[in-house]
Amino acid sequence: MWESIQSLCLHVVFILFTILIYQVFFYEREEKRKRVRSKFFVCMLVILVFTMSQPVLYSEVYKYDFKVVPIILSFLYGGKRAGFAAVFVLLITGLFTGPKLVILAGNYTIFCLLLMSITNLFNRYRIKGKVIVISLVYLMIPITRGIFLIVKGDIPQIIFEVSSSSIILATLIAIIYLIENMNEQMEMKQELILREKMDVVSQLAASVAHEVRNPMTSVRGFMQLMQNERLTEKQDMYINISIEELDRAQGIINQYLDLAKPQTNPHETIDLTSVIHQSINVMQSYAVLNSIHIQHEVEPSLEIVGFKLEIQQVLINIIKNAIEAIKSEGEIRISAAKQSNGIISILIEDNGAGMTEDQIKKLGSPYYSTKEKGTGLGLTLCHHIVKQMGGHIIIKSELNKGTCFNIKLPSGT
Template structure:
């Protein structure tokens, strides 16, 4: 039995080495469940070939290997497509080994079907939730095998089965740790790159915005004086257009300054319900010009901690974007409520043209905008404001079906004054 356990440990070393090797040479992209990650799939196939090609045989008729591991991680970290491709690869490998195809197909077909709904929920959990899920799911297998061994009166197999179960479970836990740690490193690196880009924008804003703002204010003042003179209609039109463009440039500078200015003001608890109602009222006039209706469903007495002016800036920016996305004859729905997890959920939903997945991934980055005359700084500022308030913004969008912005904010521990 001791020698057999040594063979199992050799399998563990090979599997962990293969995963580490893959992580060393793979690109720094998280596995997308909606596409097939060829490298991740090949890694699982290599593990399958080794563990099925060199199984651990404890006694006649009882074979122990680690093929359950690549199947589980394929579904949970590679997605449903990679999972079923790994399952097909396992069936193909079985033709070249001593595995019974019909028995293998029956057992693992049920196994894979159970993993489909689990894989959809798995990514929503934190690290503890993931470890608990994967442990409960795996430990159900030896439980059913124990019942089978008792039924067949093969009690001498149970001690070794328990030992192999513990070894495989520990291997699964180590693999989850390695993969989660790698994903966390990728996420942190992305955050650092994003912070570096924002720092560059902030330095640029601090150095040039003030110097540009002063002469622009002077030019706008002279333009307004010229409007009072006796001029032709064409000349008045030209001056009016010039003032509008100066105002647009002023708005861009204000957005740069929002990124650059240090946040020295102290947070306060204020009425979010009041801020949402005021923001909707302000933007309703702009919406009516394009025959767009803004509806709202806001709970009473909602309060958050932050800066009232900044929260209003976020809401007005999102409402303005929604109006411009619809263009005309549409509807915007604003909701705000408190959930059972101690959060306030704000949603701004429009029925505009929507966005493809490629654009969704780039939202919030400086200089990226879906509008022809946009700078991309409006949403960047919104993301920063919400992050400072210890909240998060999520976006869901489908082409020709509209876009939904969801803001999650923590409920303050103190009551508003």
């Protein structure tokens, strides 16, 4: 028995070593990890093939391995495609390693359906909740196996079953902690990069914006005075274009100043339902000019704690972007509702041009915009305001089909 446990411990060392190599040498975001060709999936296959080809033999009848570990991790962290691909490799490997293929396929078909059903639940929790969920799911295997052994009367085998299951569960929990720690480090790194960019923008705004605004105001004033003189049609057109471009530059400078300016206004309880309706009314004429229809369905009495003018600025900016993405003859759907977890979700959907995954990742970064004359500061400011209020923005889009902005804010009630 002790020799078998030692063999199991060698499997543990190999599995943890493989995960550590992945964590140290490979950098993959969560969305990349969900691809079947990802480095994470390759690591799962290495673990799966190794543990099935080198099972621990307790007796001629009973064999133990860790194949359940890569299957669970593939489903939970790699997604359904990676999970089913791992099961397919498991069945292929099972043809050469001895277990009865029909029994293996039956057991893991049931287990896969269970994993699919708890994936969304697993992702809702933080690390402790995730460990509890996956522990309860895994324990179904040794419990059912233990009942079978009790009925059979094989007591020594039950003792080893308990020992091996404890080792496998401890390994699974350790891997979950490693992966969650890696995810947290990636998030912190992205946060630091974003903060550095914001600091650069803030410093630039503080040092340049005020100096640039004064001469621009003077130039604009002289341009307006020139319009009172007798001018040719072309000269008048050139002056109008110059004034428009000066106003656009002024708007960009104001956005820089908004990013640089620390928020000093006290938080207040805001009637979010009213703010959403006001924002829609402000943009309604702009939408009509572009033959765009705005549909809205907003729950009554929604309240948040934050800054009224700022959240209205966020809504107007995103609705304006949606209108410009459609260009003409489209539809925008706006809805807001309070979820069971106390978070208010505001959805702004359009059926415009849409975006690629790479474009979505870059959205919100200073200086990046999908518009020809955009600076990217508008969405950067939106992210900045929503984050100050304890929320975040989720963007989903499909090229040539449309985009959905999901603004999530904590409820004030």
